[in-house]
Amino acid sequence: MILITGGTGYIGAHVAVELLNNGDQVLILDNLCNSSRTTLGLIASVAGRTPGFVQADVRHRRTLNSLFREYPIEAVVHCAGLKAVGESVRDPLRYYATNVGGSVTLCQAMAEAGVFRLVFSSSATVYGDCPQMPIAETCPTGQPTNPYGQSKLMAEHVMRSTAASDPRWSVGLLRYFNPIGAHRSGKLGERPSSTPNNLLPYLLQVAARERAVLKVFGNDYPTPDGTGVRDYVHVADLADGHVRALEFLRGETGVHVWNFGTGRGYSVLEVVQAFERASGVRVPLSFEARREGDIARCWADPAKAARQIGWKARHGLEQMLEDAWRWQCCSRERGEPLALATLPATGR
Ligand code: NAD
Numbered sequence: 001m002i003l004i005t006g007g008t009g010y011i012g013a014h015v016a017v018e019l020l021n022n023g024d025q026v027l028i029l030d031n032l033c034n035s036s037r038t039t040l041g042l043i044a045s046v047a048g049r050t051p052g053f054v055q056a057d058v059r060h061r062r063t064l065n066s067l068f069r070e071y072p073i074e075a076v077v078h079c080a081g082l083k084a085v086g087e088s089v090r091d092p093l094r095y096y097a098t099n100v101g102g103s104v105t106l107c108q109a110m111a112e113a114g115v116f117r118l119v120f121s122s123s124a125t126v127y128g129d130c131p132q133m134p135i136a137e138t139c140p141t142g143q144p145t146n147p148y149g150q151s152k153l154m155a156e157h158v159m160r161s162t163a164a165s166d167p168r169w170s171v172g173l174l175r176y177f178n179p180i181g182a183h184r185s186g187k188l189g190e191r192p193s194s195t196p197n198n199l200l201p202y203l204l205q206v207a208a209r210e211r212a213v214l215k216v217f218g219n220d221y222p223t224p225d226g227t228g229v230r231d232y233v234h235v236a237d238l239a240d241g242h243v244r245a246l247e248f249l250r251g252e253t254g255v256h257v258w259n260f261g262t263g264r265g266y267s268v269l270e271v272v273q274a275f276e277r278a279s280g281v282r283v284p285l286s287f288e289a290r291r292e293g294d295i296a297r298c299w300a301d302p303a304k305a306a307r308q309i310g311w312k313a314r315h316g317l318e319q320m321l322e323d324a325w326r327w328q329c330c331s332r333e334r335g336e337p338l339a340l341a342t343l344p345a346t347g348r
């Protein structure tokens with residue numbers, strides 16, 4: 001059985017589906033601070049099996065201890081965390097308490113229970129403003145520009161030191177680049193609880209006419225069209241990578257780091273154009289000043305993940321955007337789709 005912390009969240013829910021499809025038993029722990037119990041039924045409806053669920057905080061040691069006692073947990077995928085960059089600047093202690101404190105408590109409970117296989121949702125943010133593109137895992141970690149990024153780097157340090165202290169640990173640090181997209185069924189995707197900070201959820205709301213205009217933060221970067229360049233990766237590809245990482249770690253010890261990106265960067269304007277092609281919907285834009293803390297460019301060298309765990313992103317940008325738009329259109333909580341008719345039913 002695999003325990004997924006944060007398993008009702010955007011990435012965790014896709015990992016749950018992939019593990020269930022792989023034949024694994026799945027137990028989810030989530031305090032639902034940024035997700036909903038209804039996701040469990042949606043996971044079951046796409047995977048055909050229901051994961052176990054416990055509503056609890058990952059920092060609650062007694063709950064973790066009892067889960068490890070009660071269930072035959074062999075490994076943990078640790079997705080639980082807070083991820084809003086701006087919020088982390090306003091409330092850093094909450095971010096350190098959850099992202100660092102949660103990782104410490106989880107590692108303590110795992111060690112006590114004799115469970116030493118751990119996969120962690122890390123982030124390309126740990127590289128900071130890397131001068132070298134593409135970014136390989138050998139690039140030194142940098143200075144993340146906000147408490148969220150710092151907390152992810154600190155959580156990595158927690159796991160590295162813990163693994164260094166006991167050779168039974170087997171840890172995978174998965175550095176996601178920019179996860180986007182949604183499950184092809186249209187049932188699982190990212191559900192921002194307030195005004196989105198990230199490009200894709202904001203763009204989707206503009207396309208759905210829930211917001212008037214997409215603000216493009218900066219068109220004077222040293223990039224081909226002046227807008228920021230990122231490596232967008234489909235959440236379904238990430239989920240597949242978690243299964244491969246867990247399998248690899250079964251036969252290994254120590255700490256292993258993998259970049260999860262496509263290896264290709266797209267500018268904000270390229271994303272908008274690809275979205276318009278994929279959806280047939282026009283996205284009104286306005287050019288604004290650069291957003292504080294943003295970097296110009298960031299894309300992965302994903303060769304190590306291909307070599308070691310056989311992982312490669314399979315979805316191209318337009319596919320990611322089509323799946324994201326289907327999710328936006330299908331999302332019941334946001335009311336009935338405005339433009340469902342613009343998308344063909346998925347044949348995949
Ligand atoms: P999400 O908010 O959708 O999922 C996180 C889940 O963790 C939520 O369901 C939330 O309720 C839960 N959670 C938060 N604090 C908790 C706590 N104290 N105890 C138990 N559950 C708690 O976010 P996501 O996009 O799925 O991100 C998952 C992980 O991936 C996070 O750790 C995030 O830092 C990391 N990550 C995300 C991105 C991204 O752009 N989405 C990029 C890189 C890394």
Ligand code: WQD
Binds near residue numbers: 178197199218
């Ligand atoms: C992408 C590009 C923006 C919104 C953040 C975190 C990072 C990681 C992923 C978790 C940039 C531009 C954005 C908008 C815009 N999260 N943009 N208008 O900043 O690469 O990464 O999310 O680990 O840690 O920092 O992603 O989607 O916010 O921005 O023009 O309304 O889109 O300037 O160039 P980012 P993003």
